[in-house]
Amino acid sequence: MEYTNLTYVLASILFILGIKKLSSPKTARAGNAISSIGMLIAIIATMTSFELLDFKLIALGMIIGTIIGAAFAIRVEMTQMPQMVAIFNGFGGGASALVAAAEFFTKFGTSEQTMFLTGTIILSVFVGTLTLTGSFIAFGKLQGFISGQPIVFPGQQILNAILALTLLSLGTFVTISGMQEINMFYAIIIIAAVLGITLTIPIGGADMPVVISLLNSYSGIAAASTGFVLMNNALIISGALVGASGLILTNIMCKGMNRSLANVIFGAVGLQNDTSDGEVKQISYKSSTTDEAAMIMDAADKVIIVPGYGLAVAQAQHAVREVAEQLEAMGKKVLYAIHPVAGRMPGHMNVLLAEANVPYEQLKDLDEINPEFEDCDVAIVLGANDVVNPAARHDTSSPIYGMPILDVDKSRTVIINKRTMNPGFAGIQNELFGFENSIMVFGDAKEMLTTLHKDLKEL
């Protein structure tokens, strides 16, 4: 046992070092390798130190898991990364719940129970099951199996409250009275599973970055509580690390969307019946063509590209990189401004651009890029809307007031590519489009960029 615990310490150190190396793209890949070695060490130590293990059975499970996991990892497209992380979270949470349940069945009806053991088993089963069903719903929404629209019904919040309260009282009762009544245990599993579903279905597709981050955190908490059940340091430390990571990312995503966590979970934002639609005041804007845009860019020294999710939807990442390379060949400085919620999960846009061979030094986050707009000649906004709306800075009545935005309006010229004048996710018009220094170029991002590239070459 001593030796096993010592190897768990080693594994934990490797996990911490692995995450630490994620602080720079230069060392990140090595960091991921270090973490995976930590995992291997933990697995080997467990296999060799516990007696009476059925190696054949474990090997069978690992082979099946490896095939499924590898198939997912190799085939997934980068745009589908959010749903893949969601489903993996679900498996992680499910594994923790199953381990705790196995422990319950072993100790059920025996005298080896303590209140601590029962309480932690209930906690892991609850959080793990909720993570499992919640993640599968999130996966279904992102993959398009379930409507991305919030699904709401009357009394939903009341139902959730009743479920949560029942769960709490059942859990407390079982913890205090001990593992005597197996039906109560089943009831806890079922309610947790239902709660995972009812808490996730009212959340709209655009809020998914928050939900995935939160579920990520839950999968860590489930692992840590299973660690308490088994009194296993490896699970506790890793679970704590993942739980912290998920919470930090959840917080960043909420800030990026100018929403509280409670508002994301209970707000059902994104429903079509937005009242603001009717009152949108018309903005007079200047519409232009790609060759005029090319001429403006020709006179520029510094160009900042602002990609929104519309760019990824149009599959225009490669087209934008080609335009950027052309501009650089013409001697201009090119940077990319990445808003925290530009993609469908934290950091998503960076991965999509990295896939299109955009060098990571050009990818700048909000804090880095905002001062750069001051002396920027042309900012080109591609399929982004709310995140560049200056109303967030000054209009206290705007729903996005206070949201961190990219200050594109401070550039000398702003070229905005959109398909239509439709409002963005927040359902409000963007005053930027009517600004003196703004020019709209309508059309599909990919087509527009391809034509722009051609126009730039022909200058």
Next chain:
Amino acid sequence: MDMINILTVFILAIFIGFEIITKVPPTLHTPLMSGSNAISGIAIVGAIIATKIGGEIGTWLGLIAVIFATINCVGGFMVTDRMLKMFKRK
């Protein structure tokens, strides 16, 4: 190991987590998420133990848990590597 020791470990690990994760740049938040996701596959250790401790039901629950946790670990580490490979300098 008693309860206090294990709680100490847990709380200290959370602090370490906050320290190192706030240093990860936004550029790498997706790999951070899929990578930490893979780490939460550490439940595999519990799953392996469960195949033994559980007796009949426990063994089967343990087997499913091994499958789930392996998907999480293998898939998570592989896809993270795939992404990080794409981050190139000029």
